[in-house]
Amino acid sequence: MNSTETVISAQGLTKVFKDFWGRPKARAVSGIDFEVKRGEVFGLLGPNGSGKSTTVKMLLGLLYPSKGRISVFGHSPRHVQTKSRLGYLPEESYLYRYLNSEETVDFFGSLFHIESKERRERAEQLIQMVGLENAKRRHVGEFSKGMQRRIGLAQALINDPDLVILDEPTSGLDPIGCREIKDLILTLAERGKTVILSSHLLSDVEDVCDRAMILYGGKVQAIGTMKELLSNRNATRITSPALSRETMDKVLTLIREDTKSQEVHVDNPTENLESLFLNIVEQAQQRESETSGATSGHRVADYLRGDTSQNKSDRVLDHLTRNEDSTLTQIANTQSKPATIKEDKLADLSKTETDPAPTLKVTPKKGEDLDKANDKLSGLLGE
Amino acid sequence: MWAIAKQTFKAAVRYRFVIAMAISLLIIVFGLPLMIKSDGTAKGMVQLVLTYTLGATTALLGISSLWMGCGTLAREIEDNVIQMVAVKPIARWQIWFGKWMGIMLLNAALLVPTGLTIYFLIESRSRSEELSQSEQDKLRNEVLVSRSEVNLPELDLTLNRSRAYNYCKLVLMGKSQYTPSEQALRMSVTNPEHILSLRGQDYVSLVEQAQKNPQLIKDVEELEHQAIQMYKGTTEVILPGQNYQWVFQIDTNKIDEINKRPIYLRYKFNAGDEYDPKSHLCTWTVGAGTGKHWPANEQPKQIKVGSSVFHELELNLEGGIVPNQEGPNHGRVVVNFFNLNEKPIIFLNKDGPSILYHDGGFGLNLFRGLLIIYFWLGLIAAIGLMASSFLAFPVAAFMSIGILLISASTGTLEQIVEEKGISGIDHETGRKLAPSALDDIAIVMAESILWVTNSVWDYSPVDNLSSGRTITWTSLFWAFIGIILFMSGLISAFGSLMFTRKELALPNPTASMN
DSSP states (O other): OOTTOEEEEEEEEEEEEEOTTSOEEEEEEEEEEEEEETTOEEEEEOSTTSSHHHHHHHHTTSSOOSEEEEEETTBOTTOTGGGGGEEEEOSSOOOOTTSBHHHHHHHHHHTTTOOHHHHHHHHHHHHHHTTOGGGTTSBGGGSOHHHHHHHHHHHHTTTOOSEEEEESTTTTOOHHHHHHHHHHHHHHHHTTOEEEEEESOHHHHHHHOSEEEEEETTEEEEEEEHHHHHOOTTOOOOOOSOOOHHHHHHHHHHHHHHHTOSOOOOOOOOOOHHHHHHHHHHHHHHHOOOOSSOOOOOOOOHHHHTTOTTSHHHHHHHHHHOSSOOHHHHHHHHHTOOOOOOHHHHHHHTOOTTSOOOSSOOOOOTTOOHHHHHHHHHHHTTO | OHHHHHHHHHHHHHTTHHHHHHHHHHIIIIIHHHHOOOSSSHHHHHHHHHHHHHHHHHHHHHHHHHHHHHHHHHHHHHTTHHHHHHTSSOOHHHHHHHHHHHHHHHHHHHHHHHHHHHHHHHHHHHTOTTSOHHHHHHHHHHTSEEEEEEEOOOOOOOOOHHHHHHHHHHHHHTOSSOOHHHHHHHHHOOHHHHHHGGGHHHHHHHHHHHHHOGGGHHHHHHHHHHHHHHHHHHHHEEOTTOEEEEEEEOOGGGHHHHTTSOEEEEEOOEESSTTOOSEEEEEEEEOTTTTOOBSTTSSOEEEEEESSSOEEEEEOOTTOSSOOSSSTTTTEEEEEEEOOSSSOEEOOGGGOOEEEEEEEEHHHHHHHHHHHHHHHHHHHHHHHHHHHTTSOHHHHHHHHHHHHHHHHOHHHHHHHHHTTSSSOEETTTTEESSOOHHHHHHHHHHHHHHHHHHHHHTTOHHHHHHTTBOOOHHHHHHHIIIIIIIIIHHHHHHHHHHHHHSOTTOSSTTSOOO
């Protein structure tokens, strides 16, 4: 398949909600244009009420545009056959409360006309993947929010979709669940699947998306690759093993001479909170494995992995579930990692602001605290 | 679609709706017969049990179908669960029909056991040792049986104004000899036109004046209406001391089979005073001039029975009562009634009389009757689903109940049609007090609604079943065409169209569609 194939195309997309008498009530989306290519992980970012969910629901044919055009795989979102290539996880778990996990996945699978045997196999793998094999006979109505999200995710993937639309997928999930969702997204992307990720959690988008669109007031505020959006070409960061004071002074002197600037900061890199939490829970799991709720650290369903069983995301998953690793060792390893800066990378880093400017000027650092990351959008949008 | 149907059925089971309904139906089937007080005869008891249990079952399942129809879709829209289904590769109309099929699955699951229970309960009672052999025979021959009905041919009530006018003029000429065209005219006039000629001068002048003054057309119509009513009256009213004869033509191919068992004359009459509840003397003879005279002793059968209810008269003659010899009387059953009362006796055309003969067992007839009830439930479910396709649950339920109430209260609508509008009428002259355009609108609306409701309720099987009359395969077929294909089809098409147009993710479900 052509990797430049356009999966989603929206032109002048507008949605105005009207009251009973047809009078405009709210303009949720206002003339937005964007395209999503095959294999991309595309982030829809924005604060609450920015038009993310409305856009997603227009993509799904659940809302009809007031103006503009939208196509999914070259067809209207309401085209029935096109929907067989879609998987959707809504922002809330809209599930039948009286069905159990197995029945839920099986029911939604049956709507795709998947053969019964195949459906059962997939349902089993998915339920295992989302960590609900201990609760597969329990009614969905008895589930916690996080468990409902997990079963919602399972049903979204029953048809091995080419386009997965995830609306706030990590909402209600514990950090392990969040990590697993992100790994799953990466796995899907490596298989050429297109993923739309709508979220107001910046860290989610930052971790997995290739491109992102930032919405505010129903309008596109910024759109581009993550690199374009996040790189600050006016600053350089070097990470190295711990240096002696003398070496540090030499390096600083050299940098100050070269840059003719006193604005040089030195600090120690820190582990982000997510990684720290994951490691602690992993250790706890090794000590106490019994739980009546959702479990973690499961393999992505075979049929979703396709032939990429050894891909990066699986390695991440395997890594997360390896028993011999310990949090402390990982922290130590992180801090004693050898420098990996390559010559070409250095050349790239040495470019100045004469390079094509990103859409927005931001200076995030990979590994920043989640709070700082989530504050970014507010700062950008002047909140 | 099947997946949606199964899921809808599963929802009813999981929410214990099925259990609640099953218990209610059991109470109806077993409890109602304990509370019913009949006329003391086994026949009366079984008729009442059939009427009440089938009626109550229909009512209960009708309400549940309406509730399910409104609830299953509207609630899923309100809870947003429908979004999860709508984004799957299934067309909206398929979701709609899947829901309908699910409700029908539920109805079948409840109606089949209920029908079987009613059947076996009544069968076991009819064989009870507490009943005498004659009572058992009566039950077998008159209630727990399927009997075909032979009705009188419909009256020709046509009145062609041009033909009536020409005929009146011809009568007024007082000719004794006619040209071939005049003779053809005389032969073609209907009974109402013939009656109209009795007021020939009035009618001719009125028609001629109405050509110049169109307002007089109402008077012409009034005269014509009177003529039609007068003709109907001559066929319905039997004055004291008068005799009236009806002739029934039986299918000659079936005579041998029919003559093996007794046949029944079914009739209903009103006394001069319609509300007179007293018994009246009915004097009958059958077979005059056909060689198959009943009663065999050639004395008229005299019985005293009450007015305004249906009665049956067993016509039992050795060798059968239907003439089976080639000739003018082949298959003709001639019935004579003598009014030996002091009041006129009225046999309304719509109530017969009719001849009933055995043509099958009760089980199959009950099955056909239950199928018609099932069709009704399908229509009610479609109404509920249609309303919930664009309204929130409480409003949809309110609207559906309203539709059912209107369709059930046909009395008012019939009155509007009968009184030619909604404005008042002078009962002495029979004329409208202040006719207006609103009357015309009301008449059209009332006639339309009546046409629709009659096409649904006219197939009512309960009366037929309790009186042992056959629900024919033909009427079952037309019930299917009328109730399911036509009525439910129209409602379903509208409902699924509304559902297809509906935006399922609107922030407020009552917001307008795009």
